[in-house]
Amino acid sequence: MVNLNGATLLAFILLISLLTASNANDSTAEEAFVKKTISQHDIVIFSKSYCPYCRRSKAVFKELNKVPYVIELDQRDDGFDVQNALSRIIGRRTVPQVFINGKHIGGSDDTVDAYENGTLVKLLGITSEDEL
Template identity: 40%
Template sequence: MTDVKEVIKSKISGKKVMIFSKSTCGNCKTTKELFPQYFGKELDRKDYEVWEIDREPNNMCAQLQDELRNITGERTVPRVFINGKCIGGGSKTLTLHRCGKLAKLLTQ
């Protein structure tokens, strides 16, 4: 990956839902568990991607998190994007789900 910023932008623009995650993060796991219930209704599985950034070689994880901070103002994961817009992290995504607004975002 030559340009981290371009790779991230490509991922975000290429999917309706793009989640930047770490495989060992509890908040990431909780967030990822929310989305399968929307498959086939508000969300087509092919429009959903999770990138486990901690599995990238050569300290790429730190570079990705630094660039996510540049894009969103936050370095923590999960970073959840819907329709190209960052909706926040795990707590924000869970709140949107609980109040019924996540489904609405997925149908826009």
């Protein structure tokens, strides 16, 4: 067992407090980034460039002639933190995560299902004249 004197213990507690406060501020900044991004773009995909499920989701929007705003988490220095913030906001850490008009659609399977059952077309406001 380590025996710490009062000054050492106080310094240790102060250090832990500073680290915890720093992490809390960082997570708040990342959550703010996620929320701001979702609110500023009609279609947002949080993705990883190498992920086949992410490519599948992006292909759905290409099929609909819509260009999503894509955040490639693996190409960002803060990608890990953004992914953690996304997890805290929506309860999922996996990618892709798709948002339309601020509404969380879900992952790849959810996006493909919404495309196939017509929900995605409705959410995007695409009329039959607009399609392909």
